[in-house]
Amino acid sequence: MRKLERENESLRHAIENYRELERRRASGPSAPGTAGGEDAEDGEEDEVEKAVEVSPNGTFLKFNEEIGRGSFKTVYKGLDTTTGVFVRLLSGNRLSKKDRDRFREEADLMKGLTHPNIVRFYDFWEVDKPKRSCIVLVTELMTSGTLRTYLKNFGQKKVSLKIIKLWCRQILRGLQFLHSRNPPIIHRDLKCDNIFISGTTGQVKVGDLGLATLKNRSFAKSVIGTPEFMAPEVYEEHYDEAVDVYAFGMCMLEMVTAEYPYSECTGPAQIYKKVITGIKPSSFEKIEDAQTRELIEWCTRLNNKERPTVKQLLNHEFFAExxxxxxxxxxxxxxxxxxxxxxxxxxxxxxxxxxxxxxxxxxxxxxxxxxxxxxxxxxxxxxxxxxxxxxxxxxxxxxxxxxxxxxxxxxxxxxRREQAVPQTQSAPAAGPAPTAPGAAVHASVHASASLPAVSAPVDTSVSTESDAALSEKKEKKIRPRRRKTCERLPRLTVLEVKGSDNGPVVSCLLETNQSQAITFKFDLHEADVTAISYKMVYECNRLQ
Known part of the structure; x- marks a missing residue:
């Protein structure tokens, strides 16, 4: 209690010093000759130096204390000068004028989202400078950070099922609140990195709702979120609230196994191929509790119509008190x-x-x-x-x-489904050896036209060496690549080619060197692939 009182007292002094300094700056330089005035002013400036930025209305202070960082945002500690409560400031990447206009329309909606299990969105302001153009979001600050960071504190020790149920109930209540709005609000980027916890009370809240909206509206809905938590229908850009249920199932899987979903995959392309075919992450096999396993399987089904609603999950006995x-x-x-x-x-x-x-x-x-x-x-x-x-x-x-x-x-x-599937997978038919993920796709890219695909060079020379010597050479070629994974180039994968009235329509997935996944479509006969490639490079650089 005394520690809390001391912190509150220091906050009050910081706010008073800041306001006093603002008054002095507005009235001009103070008269010289005041005893100790210079020292006092230096002390006040030292106190205020922690605030590196102030909101346009003077309500929020931004400190140069970074408390989180992601591919889309940098998180700083802030202070609400009207209440003396610490807040969380999220500074996003550059956004186009169209994206800003759309966000302004949704800002008032997000301010009205008040629920015990939703991180409160307070306000935002825009920064428009020659070298820095972004939107700063002001949200509630949770004392223990994200749920993923909290899970790491447990180390190798697994979290008890009782605690997981407590967390899941609160997450579901937050999602139910969002889905029950008119029109329903879809989070679109639910993951343990966007779920926040207060360690002293065990309260869990769903956050970064406004940021998820920004990410999915950027680049004409082609810049998608985290592949490990994305439902199959997200790639088609035709989805509903069921995508949040799928992501919740993956969050629950991470809580139970303490492993990031699809950690066995080396990139978004491999994850995509598993997701669209309904292959569960390898950590799914490590679930010991039968009921937990059944629930996660239910939430992450390939067909979104077969998944439960959030209301059905809340009524399930697993999450009941x-x-x-x-x-x-x-x-x-x-x-x-x-x-x-x-x-x-x-x-x-x-x-x-x-x-x-x-x-x-x-x-x-x-x-x-x-x-x-x-x-x-x-x-x-x-x-x-x-x-x-x-x-x-x-x-x-x-x-x-x-x-x-x-x-x-x-x-x-x-x-019944398992019994109906023919048991032909146990004895695969003879055929060409399996290739690395994306190899056949890259070949089709080169054959189609001059699409800007990046592919590994293919050695077509004929060799008379033995198979053992050839395999030894291949191993030597592969080893250096593993050491240079951090220097990988962007990679383009053709997902599918569909026929239409105007000709073939090609769907592609681009993996950037910043581990971002971008999907896009174009008409093979009419599209200017060179213009598409320049547009992709420009947008990727803009969003980084």
Whole structure:
């Protein structure tokens, strides 16, 4: 308490000194001869020197204390002079006039987003100088930083499932608030780097909403966010709130495994190929808890129509508050493999205060539920009328029945899909050896026209050396590349070629040397590929 009082006192002094210095500057130089005046003024200037920039209205001070940095932003510590509360200042990269106009329209909307699990957006101001043109965002400052940084503090020790559930509930509540606006607000760039936590209270908030909007509006929606957390439909630029559910599933995967999704991939092109084919990250196999694994798989399904809504997730028993009861499907594996409509359920009352005298701690209430016939609420009320449950417990039991039946139906559908897939992958047909990701695509780029693709040189000379000597030479050529990964050049990959009334339409993915991923499309017959390449280089340099 004393430490907090001292910090508040120092803040008050800093604000008073700053305001006093502003008054002196406005009134002109002070008269000489004042005893100790020069020393006092120097002390005040030293105190104010920490503030390197002031908002146009004089409300916010920006200190030269960098607290975070990303490919799109630099984060500084700031101060609200009206309240004495520290804030977070995000200074973004250069933006076009069109992007600024769009952001101004959304600024008032973001100021009105007030929710316990959404980082508060206070204000913004524009910096328009010859060598520096950007927008500075002022948001709430969370004391413990991002959730990803917080996870790193645990080291090799995994976070308990109880804490993960607590975090996830708060993230889902924040997303539900955004998705329930009219029109719905989609975050588009949800990841653990954009989720913030207060370590002293355990409060979690979803942040960088305005920044995510800026990133996705830049470069005609072609500059996309973080590939590891992007749903497949984002690449097609036709998406809805389901992209946030997909990203939430990847965030949950990172919390459970303490590994960044798709860390086994070497670049955005490899991640893209896995994402659009529905291949999960390798860390997905490390999930130990079956229910957690099922939930993450549900959230990250390839078809966005098969993913749950945020509301469905909040109603799921996994994220529900501990009600002192647990419901399970009896002989679950056998029930999943069968097509029986009569399901045996077992309810265990773990809280002694909710347990009836007729039931012991190790006993379960077993009852049948008929699919497509019985109603969860009516079933729970019948248990109350039979004296098996207290009247205040029928709602939690009804919700648990709904969740168990939905989980069982999903498991049966997944089982049927696995059985329907022909087992041909175990014995692949003979054919050419697999190539490195993007190799075939680069070949098609060179054959199509003069597209500005970067490809590794191909050695077409005929050699008479043995296979062993050739393989040894290849290994020697590859080793230096691994040491020079930081010096890689931009890389262009053709994603697909679709036919249209005007001819073939080519979709491409460009990986810049700053690990940015840019997708774009063009008409093969009518487009000027040279102009496209110059435009891409210009936009990449502008956004860096």
């Amino acid at each position: 501990d009600c002192g009861m647990r419901l399970d499907v009896a002989n679950r594996e056998e029930t999943v493999s069968s097509d029986r409509s009569v399901i045996e359920l077992q309810l265990r009352v773990l809280d002694a205060k909710k347990r009836r005298d007729t039931h012991k701690e190790n006993e379960a209430i077993q009852f049948n539920y008929v699919l497509n016939k019985d109603n969860p609420e009516e079933t729970a009320k019948q248990m109350v009328m039979s004296g098996l449950l207290a009247e205040e417990n029928w709602r939690p039991v009804a919700k648990m029945i709904v969740n168990q039946i939905q989980s069982l139906v999903r498991a049966r559908e997944e089982k």
